[in-house]
Amino acid sequence: MMAVCLCALLTSVLVFSSPVQVEQYPGGEVLTDPVAQLQRKLERGDAALSFSPGRGYLPSVLRELAIPVSSQSLVFSKTSLQIDHISVSTPRAVYFNDDSYVAWIPDAPMIEIASTDPRYGAVFYTLAQDQSMTPSFQRLQQPCMSCHGPVRPEIPAPLLLMMSVDTDVTGEIVNDFFLTTDRSALEERWGGWYVSGSTGAMQHKGRSIPADTSRYLASHSDVVALMLLAHQADVHNRIAELAQEFRTGGVQSGWQEAVEPLVRTLLFSGEAALAAPIQGSSPLASEFSTKGPRDSKGRSLRDLDLQGRLFRYPLSYLIYSESFAQLPVEAKERVFARLLDVLRSTDNSEPFRHLSTADRTATLEILTATLPDFSKWVAAR
Numbered sequence: 001m002m003a004v005c006l007c008a009l010l011t012s013v014l015v016f017s018s019p020v021q022v023e024q025y026p027g028g029e030v031l032t033d034p035v036a037q038l039q040r041k042l043e044r045g046d047a048a049l050s051f052s053p054g055r056g057y058l059p060s061v062l063r064e065l066a067i068p069v070s071s072q073s074l075v076f077s078k079t080s081l082q083i084d085h086i087s088v089s090t091p092r093a094v095y096f097n098d099d100s101y102v103a104w105i106p107d108a109p110m111i112e113i114a115s116t117d118p119r120y121g122a123v124f125y126t127l128a129q130d131q132s133m134t135p136s137f138q139r140l141q142q143p144c145m146s147c148h149g150p151v152r153p154e155i156p157a158p159l160l161l162m163m164s165v166d167t168d169v170t171g172e173i174v175n176d177f178f179l180t181t182d183r184s185a186l187e188e189r190w191g192g193w194y195v196s197g198s199t200g201a202m203q204h205k206g207r208s209i210p211a212d213t214s215r216y217l218a219s220h221s222d223v224v225a226l227m228l229l230a231h232q233a234d235v236h237n238r239i240a241e242l243a244q245e246f247r248t249g250g251v252q253s254g255w256q257e258a259v260e261p262l263v264r265t266l267l268f269s270g271e272a273a274l275a276a277p278i279q280g281s282s283p284l285a286s287e288f289s290t291k292g293p294r295d296s297k298g299r300s301l302r303d304l305d306l307q308g309r310l311f312r313y314p315l316s317y318l319i320y321s322e323s324f325a326q327l328p329v330e331a332k333e334r335v336f337a338r339l340l341d342v343l344r345s346t347d348n349s350e351p352f353r354h355l356s357t358a359d360r361t362a363t364l365e366i367l368t369a370t371l372p373d374f375s376k377w378v379a380a381r
Contacts, residue, residue, distance in 0.1 A: 033117035056129035070284035074221035077192025118326035121240025160233035197223035200276025224280035295369035
């Protein structure tokens with residue numbers, strides 16, 4: 001699933017096994033990701049999902065998980081659990097917010113969902129599109145590890161993947177997948193995806209939006225959504241890997257080596273520069289920027305740039321996420337220490353030379369003013 005095999009977000013072939021308890025992970029620990037929390041609400045009667053003609057539970061699921069329709073991104077490459085339902089005329093629609101990803105295909109029997117748990121990272125679910133059944137999220141016991149498996153077996157954190165791939169006219173894959181992050185050159189991105197909005201003179205592998213999108217909740221596949229999707233899937237992976245490395249005792253003396261991938265990803269190290277302005281085709285850009293805390297000068301880590309880079313202030317908004325907040329204390333404090341080194345210009349090494357003095361100063365001020373855990377840590381030093 002995506003995160004999702006959600007995607008070209010992911011490559012298919014997830015394996016179903018018998019249903020497992022949504023609320024528990026293999027070790028018996030209670031999951032706290034948004035879908036597990038919603039399932040408990042459904043069971044208590046504190047929430048309900050309604051079925052709508054043509055789209056089933058999709059609108060209700062998005063509403064309950066607070067996922068905006070403006071995030072809709074359409075992928076037509078034949079990936080996911082429900083490969084037989086995907087075509088160039090019936091692409092898979094991916095919707096997301098900061099911690100959950102939902103994939104829907106017209107007439108498909110299931111909705112596919114990936115939700116980030118602060119302790120375990122990505123957790124994968126399905127929801128049957130069957131009005132005769134009581135709606136219930138089913139956790140996938142074995143997401144396809146050939147696609148979502150961890151880079152290192154000793155760190156069992158499933159990956160969220162956004163991929164780019166060349167396809168034929170029907171959407172069949174004709175070559176290998178290429179991972180898409182904010183470090184990917186634009187000309188390599190979005191093979192197998194529809195793209196709406198403008199990238200100026202910059203070329204990419206995506207296709208123009210199809211003429212008929214009447215079956216979908218929106219008529220776009222916003223380029224801004226695609227860029228945000230690539231960034232946050234990568235950050236979620238780095239957070240989950242670091243969390244698992246500390247919790248499984250994988251970090252002994254080499255803590256800096258463990259922390260550094262997350263620090264660099266948070267600070268957009270290696271981000272591909274934009275050679276032309278990006279213009280979205282939906283309200284997503286403005287909706288996205290209105291969320292999250294602001295400092296006394298009105299600045300936010302969610303302020304988009306879209307001229308030469310994705311964000312105005314180069315520190316990921318996912319530093320406010322529950323997944324980051326619940327990192328093991330030592331891991332989080334190690335990240336804070338590295339961020340402070342870089343943002344105070346103590347570390348001017350090559351991975352951070354893209355950060356100007358003004359960038360560092362403004363970002364440190366915003367972080368200090370808007371993240372209480374960080375400001376308390378700094379004050380206690």
